[in-house]
Amino acid sequence: MDVLIKNVQTAAIESGNKVKMLNEVMAELARATGYKERLFRLAEMMVPAIADWCVVDIAMGNGGRERVAIVHRDQEKVKELRKINQKFGQPKKGWVSKAVITGRVQVINSIEEQMLAQMDLPKEQIERLINLEFGPGVVALLEARGRRLGTLSLMRDKGKAQYDKSEIEFIISLAAQAGILIDNSLLLEKANQQLQEQKKARKALEDSEAALRLALNAGRMGIWDWDINSGRVHLSRESEAMYGFAPGNFGGTLEELTGKIYIEDKGTALAEIRKAVQEKGNYYHEYRVAGKEGITRCLSVAGKVICDKSGVPLRLLGVVSDITERNRTEESLRISERKFKLIFQNAMDTIIIADNHGHILDVNPAGTKLWGKPAEEMMKMRMSDLAGENREEIISKWRNLREEETQVGEIVVTSAKGETKTLEYAATTNILPHQDLFIFRDITDRVIEEKRREHFLSIASHELRSPLASIKAFNYLAKKLPGVKDNEKASEHLAKIDDKVDIVARLISDLLDVTRIRQGKLEMVPEEFDFDEFMDEVVKEMQMTLHTHKISKRGRTRKIIEADKKKITQVAINLIRNAVKYSPKAKRVEIILGSDKDNVKVAIKDYGLGISKADKERVFELYYRGTDERKEGIRGLGVGLFISEQIIRQHKGKIWVESQKNKGSTFYFTLPIKHE
Amino acid sequence: MNRRLLLIDDDDALSEALVLLMEADGYEVARIGNGKKAIEEIKKWGPKVVILDYMLPGKNGIEILKEIRCQTNGIAKLPVVMISASVNVRGQAKDNGANVFLAKPFEIEELVDATSKLMAKQ
Numbered sequence: 070m071d072v073l074i075k076n077v078q079t080a081a082i083e084s085g086n087k088v089k090m091l092n093e094v095m096a097e098l099a100r101a102t103g104y105k106e107r108l109f110r111l112a113e114m115m116v117p118a119i120a121d122w123c124v125v126d127i128a129m130g131n132g133g134r135e136r137v138a139i140v141h142r143d144q145e146k147v148k149e150l151r152k153i154n155q156k157f158g159q160p161k162k163g164w165v166s167k168a169v170i171t172g173r174v175q176v177i178n179s180i181e182e183q184m185l186a187q188m189d190l191p192k193e194q195i196e197r198l199i200n201l202e203f204g205p206g207v208v209a210l211l212e213a214r215g216r217r218l219g220t221l222s223l224m225r226d227k228g229k230a231q232y233d234k235s236e237i238e239f240i241i242s243l244a245a246q247a248g249i250l251i252d253n254s255l256l257l258e259k260a261n262q263q264l265q266e267q268k269k270a271r272k273a274l275e276d277s278e279a280a281l282r283l284a285l286n287a288g289r290m291g292i293w294d295w296d297i298n299s300g301r302v303h304l305s306r307e308s309e310a311m312y313g314f315a316p317g318n319f320g321g322t323l324e325e326l327t328g329k330i331y332i333e334d335k336g337t338a339l340a341e342i343r344k345a346v347q348e349k350g351n352y353y354h355e356y357r358v359a360g361k362e363g364i365t366r367c368l369s370v371a372g373k374v375i376c377d378k379s380g381v382p383l384r385l386l387g388v389v390s391d392i393t394e395r396n397r398t399e400e401s402l403r404i405s406e407r408k409f410k411l412i413f414q415n416a417m418d419t420i421i422i423a424d425n426h427g428h429i430l431d432v433n434p435a436g437t438k439l440w441g442k443p444a445e446e447m448m449k450m451r452m453s454d455l456a457g458e459n460r461e462e463i464i465s466k467w468r469n470l471r472e473e474e475t476q477v478g479e480i481v482v483t484s485a486k487g488e489t490k491t492l493e494y495a496a497t498t499n500i501l502p503h504q505d506l507f508i509f510r511d512i513t514d515r516v517i518e519e520k521r522r523e524h525f526l527s528i529a530s531h532e533l534r535s536p537l538a539s540i541k542a543f544n545y546l547a548k549k550l551p552g553v554k555d556n557e558k559a560s561e562h563l564a565k566i567d568d569k570v571d572i573v574a575r576l577i578s579d580l581l582d583v584t585r586i587r588q589g590k591l592e593m594v595p596e597e598f599d600f601d602e603f604m605d606e607v608v609k610e611m612q613m614t615l616h617t618h619k620i621s622k623r624g625r626t627r628k629i630i631e632a633d634k635k636k637i638t639q640v641a642i643n644l645i646r647n648a649v650k651y652s653p654k655a656k657r658v659e660i661i662l663g664s665d666k667d668n669v670k671v672a673i674k675d676y677g678l679g680i681s682k683a684d685k686e687r688v689f690e691l692y693y694r695g696t697d698e699r700k701e702g703i704r705g706l707g708v709g710l711f712i713s714e715q716i717i718r719q720h721k722g723k724i725w726v727e728s729q730k731n732k733g734s735t736f737y738f739t740l741p742i743k744h745e
Numbered sequence: 746m747n748r749r750l751l752l753i754d755d756d757d758a759l760s761e762a763l764v765l766l767m768e769a770d771g772y773e774v775a776r777i778g779n780g781k782k783a784i785e786e787i788k789k790w791g792p793k794v795v796i797l798d799y800m801l802p803g804k805n806g807i808e809i810l811k812e813i814r815c816q817t818n819g820i821a822k823l824p825v826v827m828i829s830a831s832v833n834v835r836g837q838a839k840d841n842g843a844n845v846f847l848a849k850p851f852e853i854e855e856l857v858d859a860t861s862k863l864m865a866k867q
């Protein structure tokens with residue numbers, strides 16, 4: 070009875086322990102991550118509770134097995150078994166194999182040498198296995214959902230008790246539970262793995278999409294895709310924007326899309342699409358759409374019809390790009406080309422483009438008219454041929470053309486009709502690579518007119534001056550007549566006539582000078598002279614006829630200059646006369662001479678009205694008269710300072726004025742010294 | 746020594762006045778109004794100074810001046826006072842050996858001065 074009670078109690082305790090153990094095992098297994106680690110933990114918990122050895126094998130996908138756990142308290146034994154397994158592999162006819170093949174639990178009572186020998190194992194392996202002193206054992210299957218995942222082998226050391234029925238059942242249920250757990254974690258791991266792969270794939274897709282989007286953006290392109298069967302149209306974000314849809318606002322129909330196309334372009338756009346589908350070919354079209362905020366955009370759409378295996382069109386897939394800017398640039402180029410073509414065709418001047426060997430490449434109608442030759446004929450000529458008889462002159466003139474950017478000049482040419490023409494030209498080299506531009510203007514008429522005018526002026530000048538010469542001569546005679554030279558009144562009158570004749574002569578002379586300056590024909594007759602002596606003479610001469618002011622002179626230059634003495638006299642007299650004229654209340658005019666190593670310098674100083682700042686800037690302009698001089702009733706043509714400046718400039722000197730209102734002005738001029 | 750002047754000018758009024766005032770100064774004055782006879786007249790009259798206008802019928806003053814300077818006898822060095830109403834003749838006159846150039850209307854004193862100086866150099 071006691072024994073029975075004790076057995077029952079033991080059984081109760083044991084079964085309680087087993088349940089407890091099972092729970093612990095499961096809790097432990099749940100904590101571990103990764104099924105291999107879990108199986109190792111399982112094996113550890115088996116030793117020494119119900120076994121001395123615990124070995125876990127799991128099935129590999131390739132039909133092989135992997136031994137994921139070997140546990141024994143004696144680490145030397147663990148190492149030895151691992152070495153044996155490593156060296157010889159697992160016995161193919163052993164209990165583990167049998168369990169996997171039969172699907173049944175294997176119970177081992179003991180492991181004897183002849184048993185191992187029957188498994189066709191090498192002698193060394195048998196000996197070393199026997200040395201490990203295996204006792205009785207159980208090999209249970211790790212199973213889940215009918216799949217054999219591996220085995221759980223438990224063994225005791227040699228000489229220990231065999232596993233009883235309840236122990237075997239416990240081990241089986243333990244293996245079953247563990248199998249499920251392994252399966253779950255395998256599933257989980259697989260799921261995780263799949264998830265990772267999916268993530269990776271999605272990331273790759275996103276990356277490639279981003280790259281595509283970037284490329285499309287850079288090329289101002291978008292994608293469109295028309296599923297012919299469903300009629301749905303997909304537009305990429307970029308395409309949507311180009312067609313003027315707000316992001317995500319495109320409904321996906323072809324009607325909606327084509328509704329954006331300008332009505333004038335819509336017909337052909339649709340026809341092109343139909344044609345592409347019919348011909349299963351490529352599609353290219355450009356049209357205008359009412360883009361964002363209704364602003365017109367030009368789109369170019371290129372696509373390709375994609376067919377199924379039997380050749381039925383499935384989709385029309387393509388790219389769309391915004392070519393508004395390109396079109397605009399092209400259009401403005403077209404306009405500017407048209408404009409220049411018009412200028413070229415209609416210019417009054419001859420325009421010729423030649424290569425840098427002088428071969429004529431293009432000539433405008435004005436040119437063919439001027440030379441009296443058709444364009445085709447002229448385009449076989451060289452620039453030097455244009456001169457006709459004056460070929461040599463033109464060649465020498467244009468020899469240095471390449472050294473300057475633009476050359477301006479005059480040439481005389483003979484036309485096809487034998488007419489001699491004077492042409493003004495501007496030659497610009499390399500307006501395009503290796504191309505030069507020549508513009509010619511026929512100034513023959515102008516030259517003739519100029520000559521005529523010049524002739525007239527010289528006659529007019531002669532005709533106006535000659536009588537003055539006579540008047541002066543007779544006046545001279547009259548002054549000397551007896552009865553006149555002693556008559557103070559009469560002498561005075563005659564002197565006045567002389568003065569007025571001089572004024573008229575000067576006015577004529579000034580006007581002629583202005584004309585010559587404007588024609589660039591003011592002639593200089595240079596000579597060398599002593600500048601101090603020259604100024605002495607000028608002042609002496611001036612003083613003789615000047616009774617209102619005293620001209621004082623100081624300073625010396627001690628220099629010889631080379632200049633047109635008459636013209637410089639004209640400048641000096643003009644400046645002194647101005648000084649007198651603009652200082653009616655003053656009594657004196659000062660002349661100060663000086664020089665540096667390059668120039669003589671003359672200052673003519675008055676104590677008169679002075680010049681306002683505004684007038685100062687302009688006193689050397691032709692016909693300019695100061696506001697104050699007009700107010701003061703001072704007369705003049707406004708040409709004296711202009712002529713003076715031109716004369717000084719032609720001598721490479723400088724002329725300027727310093728002035729203070731109501732205090733007076735000082736005019737300066739310089740002239741270069743004659744160096745030996 | 747003679748004090749002969751030759752005045753070559755087609756302007757009658759001026760010539761009349763010049764002849765009068767030069768004679769008053771003690772010169773012997775001959776006057777012609779056409780350029781063609783200039784050299785012939787110089788040879789015939791033998792003046793010590795020539796007053797030569799530029800714009801003349803027949804031959805202009807510069808041409809005459811050139812001819813004078815090309816003569817082989819003493820005439821080549823004959824002092825010439827060139828007078829002209831065209832200022833732009835001045836350069837040519839100097840280049841071709843005019844001793845003095847006076848632009849019309851000149852100061853009579855200038856002409857008188859120049860003439861007497863040239864005469865004195867003889």
